[in-house]
Amino acid sequence: MSASVRWRDAALGGIGTLAVLALWEAAARWGGASPLVFPPPSTAVVGALERVPGDVLVGHVTISLQRIVLGFVAGATLGVVLAVAGGWYRILGNLMRPIVELLRPIPPLAWIPMAIVWFGLGESSKVFVIFLAAFFPVFTNAWKGVTGIDPVLLRAGQTMDLTGPALLFKVALPAAMPDIATGLRIGWGLSFGVLVAAELIAADSGMGYMIMNARQLADVGTIILGILMIGAANLVTDWAIGAVIRRRLGTWHPV
Amino acid sequence: MSGLTGAPATGDAARPKIEVVGLAKRYADVDAAQPAVLERIDLTVAENEFVSLVGRSGCGKTTLLNIIAGLIAPSAGEVRVDGKAVTGPGGGKGMVFQQQALFPWLTALQNVEFGARTRALSPAARRREAEQLIDLVGLAGYAERYPAALSGGMQQRVAIARALALDPQILLMDEPFGALDEITRIDMQHELLRVWSSRRKTVVFVTHSISEALMLSDRVAVMRAHPGVIAAEFRIDLPRPRQRTHAEIVALHDRIWRHLN
Amino acid sequence: MTTLATLLRHPQVQGLSFLAALVLGWEVAADVGVLRPYQFPAPSRVVEAVWEIATSGFPEGVKLTTHGLVTLGRILQGFLLAITLAIPLGLLIGWFPVLDRMTLPVITFARSVATLSLLPLAIVWFGTGELSKVLLIAYGCFWVMLGNVVAGVKYVDPVLIRAARTMDASGLVLFRRVVLPAALPRILTGARVSLGVGFMVIVGAEMIGTIRGLGALIMEARTFYRADISLAGIAALGLLGFGFAIGLGALERKLLPWHRGLEDVRR
Ligand SMILES: Nc1ncnc2c1ncn2[C@@H]1O[C@H](COP(=O)(O)OP(=O)(O)O)[C@@H](O)[C@H]1O
Ligand SMILES: [Mg+2]
Numbered sequence: 202m203s204a205s206v207r208w209r210d211a212a213l214g215g216i217g218t219l220a221v222l223a224l225w226e227a228a229a230r231w232g233g234a235s236p237l238v239f240p241p242p243s244t245a246v247v248g249a250l251e252r253v254p255g256d257v258l259v260g261h262v263t264i265s266l267q268r269i270v271l272g273f274v275a276g277a278t279l280g281v282v283l284a285v286a287g288g289w290y291r292i293l294g295n296l297m298r299p300i301v302e303l304l305r306p307i308p309p310l311a312w313i314p315m316a317i318v319w320f321g322l323g324e325s326s327k328v329f330v331i332f333l334a335a336f337f338p339v340f341t342n343a344w345k346g347v348t349g350i351d352p353v354l355l356r357a358g359q360t361m362d363l364t365g366p367a368l369l370f371k372v373a374l375p376a377a378m379p380d381i382a383t384g385l386r387i388g389w390g391l392s393f394g395v396l397v398a399a400e401l402i403a404a405d406s407g408m409g410y411m412i413m414n415a416r417q418l419a420d421v422g423t424i425i426l427g428i429l430m431i432g433a434a435n436l437v438t439d440w441a442i443g444a445v446i447r448r449r450l451g452t453w454h455p456v
Numbered sequence: 457m458s459g460l461t462g463a464p465a466t467g468d469a470a471r472p473k474i475e476v477v478g479l480a481k482r483y484a485d486v487d488a489a490q491p492a493v494l495e496r497i498d499l500t501v502a503e504n505e506f507v508s509l510v511g512r513s514g515c516g517k518t519t520l521l522n523i524i525a526g527l528i529a530p531s532a533g534e535v536r537v538d539g540k541a542v543t544g545p546g547g548g549k550g551m552v553f554q555q556q557a558l559f560p561w562l563t564a565l566q567n568v569e570f571g572a573r574t575r576a577l578s579p580a581a582r583r584r585e586a587e588q589l590i591d592l593v594g595l596a597g598y599a600e601r602y603p604a605a606l607s608g609g610m611q612q613r614v615a616i617a618r619a620l621a622l623d624p625q626i627l628l629m630d631e632p633f634g635a636l637d638e639i640t641r642i643d644m645q646h647e648l649l650r651v652w653s654s655r656r657k658t659v660v661f662v663t664h665s666i667s668e669a670l671m672l673s674d675r676v677a678v679m680r681a682h683p684g685v686i687a688a689e690f691r692i693d694l695p696r697p698r699q700r701t702h703a704e705i706v707a708l709h710d711r712i713w714r715h716l717n
Numbered sequence: 718m719t720t721l722a723t724l725l726r727h728p729q730v731q732g733l734s735f736l737a738a739l740v741l742g743w744e745v746a747a748d749v750g751v752l753r754p755y756q757f758p759a760p761s762r763v764v765e766a767v768w769e770i771a772t773s774g775f776p777e778g779v780k781l782t783t784h785g786l787v788t789l790g791r792i793l794q795g796f797l798l799a800i801t802l803a804i805p806l807g808l809l810i811g812w813f814p815v816l817d818r819m820t821l822p823v824i825t826f827a828r829s830v831a832t833l834s835l836l837p838l839a840i841v842w843f844g845t846g847e848l849s850k851v852l853l854i855a856y857g858c859f860w861v862m863l864g865n866v867v868a869g870v871k872y873v874d875p876v877l878i879r880a881a882r883t884m885d886a887s888g889l890v891l892f893r894r895v896v897l898p899a900a901l902p903r904i905l906t907g908a909r910v911s912l913g914v915g916f917m918v919i920v921g922a923e924m925i926g927t928i929r930g931l932g933a934l935i936m937e938a939r940t941f942y943r944a945d946i947s948l949a950g951i952a953a954l955g956l957l958g959f960g961f962a963i964g965l966g967a968l969e970r971k972l973l974p975w976h977r978g979l980e981d982v983r984r
Contacts, residue, residue, distance in 0.1 A: 217819030299732040306958030310920035314939035314947040357557040359545035397833040398921040416837035432830035453602040
């Protein structure tokens, strides 16, 4: 893509974004709704930034990201390990399958009451819900990757004296990487998706807490700020993960 | 024969390297009423001999090669290498597959190095060996490319280099030049002969091209389908490089053609 | 003996007997008190709870069918609202590259916004009633659907379009006869994924301001320390989700009879 095309696209994207913001601004200013309920973007975010101190904001972001990272790393690790083990060793897979198929259609948020009963109202229950959100997409995709590998690659490995675990780690696992990467990205997005609900569990910190608390204070500006922050954090981290994946896999696999 | 078992590896050309004895194959998940894929296959390949298998597609050439490689188990009979029954892949049997079987996450050079992995070479020596093989198959300048960025013919040449990197005593090749254009194909045939004569290997070469088999082999085994059997064998005692138009080649081509129909 | 051995070689038999053993172990452990009943109510208790919700209801009078239908209704309303808007808009954006470039940043960001983070805003704007829940689901479904419709149209193989042009198809005919069918698989994928999103969002949306719906049921049960009811509700949600997956798979096969061949080739 040439530089001029990229500039043109960026300009068009900028125009579109500005148009949406202008529409919002106009609707809020002249639409007749109270600015307390429906503030224009120019004042909503600025006002909220004045009300909420910067270090408090940073604190909320940090604790939320911490929960997401903990839950995601746990869920993704277990997802990859179980899927690879189950996809490779048939007996393990046979034992795992019905249990996973049974649990998979249950939305992660449905486990919140059980999370509280099992782990109490502290950090663990929140992390557990995020763990669930990350686990299933990672498991499903890793499973697909390991079981869907082209048999000729495994045979090629075998003719080069690879057997057992060596074949798994040198051939099956790299071959499954693109699917695993897909699962990781979906799992990361879902982790953000359940964050707010997880932080409804007796939290006193985190971006989810911040906006639910702002609702009680009828502080729409802070709610909007929080929504934008969660969205931006998701967008930026997803982009970063995508960049890492492209760097690692993009050389040989069209991402 | 027993007198030869102690002979050095460079020894007598008549010593059997591969023996296929009473081999039959029936895929388990296929209707039992269908004829077996392979039935009563007997084939002996001498050390350093170049044997081609020709036959229509679907007659069981790939299946036979996979069994010799130890990748799949026969339903009856056995394959022996150096007198010992084959129970699995590996152990000095290199294979070039009919389909693209390079590891897509490794570059061309890394794929070839991977083949040399089990040889007792220092990393530097292994790399040098891989680079030489890449040169040998005419891909100097493409060593750092990933398979996805190579044409089908180039990928196949990397696959050949990878199989050679094992330095196998036995080279099993499943229609290795099937995806190549005519010109490259003839080049590759010359290269293969050069490698074969300089590195001394026992080659089982599957092709559906009669003339390719005639240009390359010491012996051509003709296969027929339903059930897959070896219908005839032809010995070609001509020096290489051979002329396509040589009277004996033309005559053999004709006879093999009639066996296939 | 030998028949048992052959039976045990079936993958499904292995898996299901393992599952049965786990459930049995759980039952025994709960009955003898190894597992605390308020944390891990015995499976038999959960079955009784299902019966209780189905017959007398939980909370009293709100039966399982009501919970299920209410949840289903909310998901479907939000989903239908979303696809009604997303399909025409997506077709438009996908067909006109300028529109696509103009909307790309907005769509990308809107998709990253976690739907449930809109919950407090929805409450302030639309209250804690049905409207909030339906709109939240619609929001989640909408962007996923839109993204897929746009991509479906945008990435129609240009060869197909050129081929159609050589057959004098242009304008609306081209769009209706070539672009739309070619984009359909992607559009259906979008529908499936977005229904999944709706299914995930509903549980969060039902945590607020209602006692009806499966999400409300499992949360409400917690305040009464009825883990058995929660688990029964979770099972019902899982069943509903499973039903959705099956139904959509069947719909896809019906609408795309020609698309299956491609799947077969891949395997
Ligand atoms: N894994 C398999 N399962 C069942 N049938 C197979 C399998 N592989 C090959 N066949 C059948 O065996 C026959 C021989 O196949 P193959 O050895 O690939 O032939 P060739 O290499 O000569 O074209 C064909 O009829 C093919 O359909
Ligand atoms: Mg073949």
